[in-house]
Amino acid sequence: MSRLAKTDADMVRVHNRLAVLDHLRRVAVTTRKAVSEATGLSVSASSAISGALLRGGLLEEIEEDDRSIRRGRPGKSLALCGRAARVAALKIAVGEVSGRISDYAGRPLAEMRRGVDISGKDGGFIVDLLAELASDLTAELAEEPRELDKVVVAVQGKTFSDLSGIVWSPALKHRHIEIAEPLSILLGAPVSVLNDCSLMPEAFRWRADFTGLDFATLFVGFGVGMGLRLNGATFQGKHSSAVEFGHINHMPGGALCRCGNHGCVEAYAGDYAIWRSATGKGDIPAHRIGDEAMQRLADAARAGDPAARAAFEAAGNAIGYGLGRVFTMIDPLPIVMTGSGAKAIDLLETSIRGGIRESAVDGLGSDTPLIVEEDTDALVFDAGTAYALAALDQEFARSGAEATEAA
Amino acid sequence: MSRLAKTDADMVRVHNRLAVLDHLRRVAVTTRKAVSEATGLSVSASSAISGALLRGGLLEEIEEDDRSIRRGRPGKSLALCGRAARVAALKIAVGEVSGRISDYAGRPLAEMRRGVDISGKDGGFIVDLLAELASDLTAELAEEPRELDKVVVAVQGKTFSDLSGIVWSPALKHRHIEIAEPLSILLGAPVSVLNDCSLMPEAFRWRADFTGLDFATLFVGFGVGMGLRLNGATFQGKHSSAVEFGHINHMPGGALCRCGNHGCVEAYAGDYAIWRSATGKGDIPAHRIGDEAMQRLADAARAGDPAARAAFEAAGNAIGYGLGRVFTMIDPLPIVMTGSGAKAIDLLETSIRGGIRESAVDGLGSDTPLIVEEDTDALVFDAGTAYALAALDQEFARSGAEATEAA
DNA sequence: AGACTTTTTCCAAGCCTCGGAAAAAATGGT
DNA sequence: ACCATTTTTTCCGAGGCTTGGAAAAAGTCT
Numbered sequence: 001m002s003r004l005a006k007t008d009a010d011m012v013r014v015h016n017r018l019a020v021l022d023h024l025r026r027v028a029v030t031t032r033k034a035v036s037e038a039t040g041l042s043v044s045a046s047s048a049i050s051g052a053l054l055r056g057g058l059l060e061e062i063e064e065d066d067r068s069i070r071r072g073r074p075g076k077s078l079a080l081c082g083r084a085a086r087v088a089a090l091k092i093a094v095g096e097v098s099g100r101i102s103d104y105a106g107r108p109l110a111e112m113r114r115g116v117d118i119s120g121k122d123g124g125f126i127v128d129l130l131a132e133l134a135s136d137l138t139a140e141l142a143e144e145p146r147e148l149d150k151v152v153v154a155v156q157g158k159t160f161s162d163l164s165g166i167v168w169s170p171a172l173k174h175r176h177i178e179i180a181e182p183l184s185i186l187l188g189a190p191v192s193v194l195n196d197c198s199l200m201p202e203a204f205r206w207r208a209d210f211t212g213l214d215f216a217t218l219f220v221g222f223g224v225g226m227g228l229r230l231n232g233a234t235f236q237g238k239h240s241s242a243v244e245f246g247h248i249n250h251m252p253g254g255a256l257c258r259c260g261n262h263g264c265v266e267a268y269a270g271d272y273a274i275w276r277s278a279t280g281k282g283d284i285p286a287h288r289i290g291d292e293a294m295q296r297l298a299d300a301a302r303a304g305d306p307a308a309r310a311a312f313e314a315a316g317n318a319i320g321y322g323l324g325r326v327f328t329m330i331d332p333l334p335i336v337m338t339g340s341g342a343k344a345i346d347l348l349e350t351s352i353r354g355g356i357r358e359s360a361v362d363g364l365g366s367d368t369p370l371i372v373e374e375d376t377d378a379l380v381f382d383a384g385t386a387y388a389l390a391a392l393d394q395e396f397a398r399s400g401a402e403a404t405e406a407a
Numbered sequence: 408m409s410r411l412a413k414t415d416a417d418m419v420r421v422h423n424r425l426a427v428l429d430h431l432r433r434v435a436v437t438t439r440k441a442v443s444e445a446t447g448l449s450v451s452a453s454s455a456i457s458g459a460l461l462r463g464g465l466l467e468e469i470e471e472d473d474r475s476i477r478r479g480r481p482g483k484s485l486a487l488c489g490r491a492a493r494v495a496a497l498k499i500a501v502g503e504v505s506g507r508i509s510d511y512a513g514r515p516l517a518e519m520r521r522g523v524d525i526s527g528k529d530g531g532f533i534v535d536l537l538a539e540l541a542s543d544l545t546a547e548l549a550e551e552p553r554e555l556d557k558v559v560v561a562v563q564g565k566t567f568s569d570l571s572g573i574v575w576s577p578a579l580k581h582r583h584i585e586i587a588e589p590l591s592i593l594l595g596a597p598v599s600v601l602n603d604c605s606l607m608p609e610a611f612r613w614r615a616d617f618t619g620l621d622f623a624t625l626f627v628g629f630g631v632g633m634g635l636r637l638n639g640a641t642f643q644g645k646h647s648s649a650v651e652f653g654h655i656n657h658m659p660g661g662a663l664c665r666c667g668n669h670g671c672v673e674a675y676a677g678d679y680a681i682w683r684s685a686t687g688k689g690d691i692p693a694h695r696i697g698d699e700a701m702q703r704l705a706d707a708a709r710a711g712d713p714a715a716r717a718a719f720e721a722a723g724n725a726i727g728y729g730l731g732r733v734f735t736m737i738d739p740l741p742i743v744m745t746g747s748g749a750k751a752i753d754l755l756e757t758s759i760r761g762g763i764r765e766s767a768v769d770g771l772g773s774d775t776p777l778i779v780e781e782d783t784d785a786l787v788f789d790a791g792t793a794y795a796l797a798a799l800d801q802e803f804a805r806s807g808a809e810a811t812e813a814a
Numbered sequence: 815a816g817a818c819t820t821t822t823t824c825c826a827a828g829c830c831t832c833g834g835a836a837a838a839a840a841t842g843g844t
Numbered sequence: 845a846c847c848a849t850t851t852t853t854t855c856c857g858a859g860g861c862t863t864g865g866a867a868a869a870a871g872t873c874t
Binding site for chain 1: 639668732733738
């Protein structure tokens, strides 16, 4: 009946180890003293914990040359040991799977992209494809082969809230596809499946300029999606992958959306919607509008084509209204924007801010920072990797360090 | 730089004491053994902590008559000691201030309501008024007078996120009114000022049927407001009091709202909006529509008056679209509804669910539970009291128990 | 080479919780 | 009535982690 569980010395140990690992993620290289200052632990405790993590193989002492010329005994530099683990961030998108392998220190080791027509394929095919991609990525490495320790699959579309697979994806005709369990058996590592957009805030998990900050990531491309970082945690819905920003209703009874409803934000701001509006065709195009096509359309708008301009303006307006609604509900948030929409930000920003101004109380948030990250793939890989490493840190803090206890 | 702070034995003690208090809040009366089972603590620890809290005066051993006829040594019944503290939940509404005093066990001791024209008054007047109300409430008690230990002020309108006062309220013409500091000096107790709607989920904090559940409270009355309970915490915005559900835009360029924007949910679903729509008058009525007037309007709709019916239907539709937007963003949530709208739920429910169906992906959430709580004041008092008691528990867990250490 | 400084390591002490044993307080047979 | 049983509390030693201070280590500065 109680909601608050007890705590004990074990929890203290786990928590403090995690604090040390967290600090290392942020600064990459420190000393025991610096760890003590950053975490609030005594130097004795900091030293003891560092020592245990060192013996456990999670950390390594490194030689640093840029030792500032200060008096006194120089601190021994500590860093995460890349060899402690290996993680993969995989991505399923329309007509393409891709992935990146990184070491425990977060350094990318290999990256790969593979165009495949996966639309009509079933779960077994997808799982095999991902497993093959992962093993090819591993094979590419010079170092001796070793198994992965954690795998994250980012998917366009809706995923189960228990991270086990795909409810529905625009990349796949089949529905309800189990991924985590079969793939984890093939790869010998735990697998988590998440929506790409809601995962994206993880990319900023250890970045100093985003620490403690609430913000949203906004993907505007073929679809429109959002990720939220609230109270220092990446928001995950209970029911599904959540924050379906693209399907927040913009205009009751408005334009037809892919989802079957009328008036969704996506029905104005998705690539297909902008295309539909600019070309004057009423139907949803059967195939994905390519990035190049969207670039041409944006160039036409920049050159003054009135239909194209109007289409981008309507898109920005819908996004702005959507953001205004989010801001009214949650709070004004800084926005990290990516996707093809980020490349057309010059055409969208004015109407986005205008939409916020019209829809939020007192126009609050219409001047919110808008940070553009053009490389969506890199963002998703960063996010998946961070998520995987955070999961490993938690696991290692719990039990990993003393396993190899043998000074 | 680090985000994760260290933990130590102190934290363990605080956390576990809080766990014991939390359990007592839920079940009202237990035994040391039951505490151990509920929290996961060993019986030794449970006994030790209970003993400390007992000596600290937070708990008391009580004689119970309903002892079930079981073998073995009967457990000594423990309960929160009402005399350990006294809290007040005060409320500022249009033309009225009210309040309730409760003891540490959460039992209401006195309640009071006072109609006052506060519209044009300044901060000093409001603070004095609240202080007077609090002392009158205290005077009403038979027991010897004693100071309050914690005061919560619930306000219609927007409050500062640091809980210090009122940014803006429909009850007051003045803006930016400091309440917490001056009132805490007058009353000798810490004061927190919060928005009434966002506070409401606190009323369910210790209720078994809501434990661990995410849900929303929805107030539909002169204004329209929402409270959110997400991940076991009552949502509080960083920027202001947050979840301005009534001002989430419903229809771009739509009906004029009190806030100056066009198309807010409130501009369709607020009392004044329903009235405006039913009577065919275009303006926002200058004065608050009374509850009786709304009842008459509802009765007219029930009797078949088409304009009234249409007005309620439009209101329900706007609420439904708003909920659909929230559900699309967060997740479908059970709704606890209160305010004059709760009394007209028979006129609203169909169109609310219709609105959700039209605006949420796959209509998800259109069948969400809709729980009606007609007594809004009781809900606000319950919420304020729970908030105050939770704050005290935290404080007592940290330091209170051993202060009176003298068996 | 010796004085200083700063970082690490080492060790006894202090707090918690835990597990088991002993004590306490009833019930149920005989 | 009395003793065995059962169940709840209390008591006590042990174990784990952090702490603070002292000692050791490893460099700079003069």
